Amino acid sequence: MGSSTAWLCLLLAGLLEIGFASAIKLMDGHKNIPWTIAFYACVLLSFGFLEEAVREIPIGTAYAVWTGIGGVGVAVIGMAFLGDPISVSRVGFLVLLVTSLIGLKLTS
Numbered sequence: 459m460g461s462s463t464a465w466l467c468l469l470l471a472g473l474l475e476i477g478f479a480s481a482i483k484l485m486d487g488h489k490n491i492p493w494t495i496a497f498y499a500c501v502l503l504s505f506g507f508l509e510e511a512v513r514e515i516p517i518g519t520a521y522a523v524w525t526g527i528g529g530v531g532v533a534v535i536g537m538a539f540l541g542d543p544i545s546v547s548r549v550g551f552l553v554l555l556v557t558s559l560i561g562l563k564l565t566s
Contacts, residue, residue: 464514465563467507472527474504479532483540519566526559 459467477500485493504524512520530552536542 464511468511471507474500475528476531
């Protein structure tokens with residue numbers, strides 16, 4: 459696998475992390491079956507893509523990017539759809555996190 463493919467796998471893993479983290483809020487203690495299925499599917503796929511990515515990308519970088527994508531994505535979904543608070547400082551720190559993730563990609 460080449461570097462570009464590894465980074466694509468890592469991006470997909472991060473997007474799927476957004477999926478499983480968001481599903482946690484919606485699965486209602488495993489009572490909402492469709493969201494429970496979505497949660498487990500996203501977990502398995504996310505970890506699978508992460509495992510593929512770390513074959514080429516250092517684990518520290520991959521894990522930081524994976525959690526960063528998930529953290530930013532879930533924060534945005536929470537603010538946009540789930541009633542999480544929105545503030546200038548919160549958005550500003552999310553922008554800083556995205557900037558850091560880009561920096562990790564550029565220096566790898």
